[in-house]
Amino acid sequence: MKGRYLIMDNAPIHKSEDIAKYIISRGYCYAYLPSYSLELNTIEQFWSVAKSKVKHNGLLEKEMLMTRISEASNSLKVNDFKGFVRHSYKCLAKCRNRE
Numbered sequence: 001m002k003g004r005y006l007i008m009d010n011a012p013i014h015k016s017e018d019i020a021k022y023i024i025s026r027g028y029c030y031a032y033l034p035s036y037s038l039e040l041n042t043i044e045q046f047w048s049v050a051k052s053k054v055k056h057n058g059l060l061e062k063e064m065l066m067t068r069i070s071e072a073s074n075s076l077k078v079n080d081f082k083g084f085v086r087h088s089y090k091c092l093a094k095c096r097n098r099e
Contacts (some may be wrong), residue, residue, distance in 0.1 A: 003027065003028075003029070004028055004029070005028065005029045005030060005031050006023055006028050006029070006030045006031075007030075007031055007032075007033060008030060008031075008032055008033070009032070009033050009041050009043075010032055010033065010035050014032070015032075034095075037095075039087070039088065039091040040088050040091055040092055040095070041088070042081070042084040042085055042087075042088050045084040045087060045088070046073075046076070046081070046084060049072075049076065049080065050069060050072040050073050050076070051072075053071075053072035053075060054068045054069060054072050057072075
């Protein structure tokens with residue numbers, strides 16, 4: 001994947017010099033999403049679906065939250081992730097067209 005871009009949000013941890021050096025050392029380039037652009041950030045879509053699955057099924061009295069998050073995450077399929085990317089791509093096109 002050398003020469004590919006790693007796209008990140010503007011979280012302070014992503015802006016550290018150490019992170020930038022590490023990304024470059026691995027042969028990647030990097031870019032940041034515009035501020036407050038959740039619709040362009042596929043990980044936000046992932047967490048939205050995962051949280052919904054956890055809430056929908058509820059937690060049993062002694063059940064651990066981490067277990068439920070793992071189950072919700074593992075229940076997602078490749079097509080779900082492709083859908084997240086398609087959604088972000090459509091939103092990016094709208095942003096470019098100032099819609």
